[in-house]
Amino acid sequence: MQTVIFDMDGVLVDTEPVHRYAYFRHFEELGLAVTDAEYATFTGRSTKNVYQHLKDQHGLAQEVQQLVLAKRAHFNRAFDEKPDFDLLPGVRVLIEDLHRHGLEMLLASSASHSTINRVMQRFALAPYFSHLISGEDFPRSKPDPAIFEHAAAVARSPGAECVVIEDSTNGVAAAKAAGLYCIGYNSIHSPSQDLRQADLVVADFGELSTARIAALAL
Structure with missing residues (x-):
């Protein structure tokens, strides 16, 4: 090799704890009740793919890219503030x-x-x-x-x-x-x-x- x-x-x-924090903060804003079992199925999937799935499942009005950027803002803040x-x-x-x-x-x-x-x-x-x-x-x-x-x-x-x-x-x-x-x-x-x-x-x-x-x- x-x-x-x-x-x-x-x-x-x-980065999973940072991603989880960002996702669930955003889910709260969207009024989505995502279970731990459903969240576990997102492992290995891109953020864009996750939000396309959620948009299809829950009829979200926002465009996928808008949802991705909102979650990313939560992630970036947490990423920069996590000292360990x-x-x-x-x-x-x-x-x-x-x-x-x-x-x-x-x-x-x-x-x-x-x-x-x-x-x-x-x-x-x-x-x-x-x-x-x-x-x-x-x-x-x-x-x-x-x-x-x-x-x-x-x-x-x-x-x-x-x-x-x-x-x-x-x-x-x-x-x-x-x-x-x-x-x-x-x-x-x-x-x-x-x-x-x-x-x-x-x-x-x-x-x-x-x-x-x-x-x-x-």
Whole structure:
């Protein structure tokens, strides 16, 4: 393997508490009673896709983009004010190791371009990634494979030499549907996710290294 395609939420950072806060503040404003069970189904889906679903289900009058921007405003305020927001343990060490050994890294996340850029800027990660790919550029979210098919197409290595790191059921399903090797990250921040389709499952980034990733094969 010569190219590593990272998901972001739940893999690089745990923005889920920030997203949850922003979503539910906005749901209150909209008068929507979204249950925890329904919210759990949004994991791995883009914000645009979530609001299209809610608009269809609840007959919301606002345009999807207007809803997305309102939620994003809540998120941005919470993002900037949360002092303990940091990269997940071990992921910076892995990224620096991969970079030092010349492996290409891409980001393929359901998050918006705005959120991706905020994470890149806050943690100075942009120089490590050759491409930053957002799910908002695709009509369907994971488990649809389009985002990973695109990542593999723009990578400098063929698909057989690309590996995806994902933490969600939908993300793993998308990677496998795209025909890519997938490492499932069994994160405490992403509970109840089914990673059984993954080719390899790890619970700690300390289990991964350039040597181990480079030796993987479809």
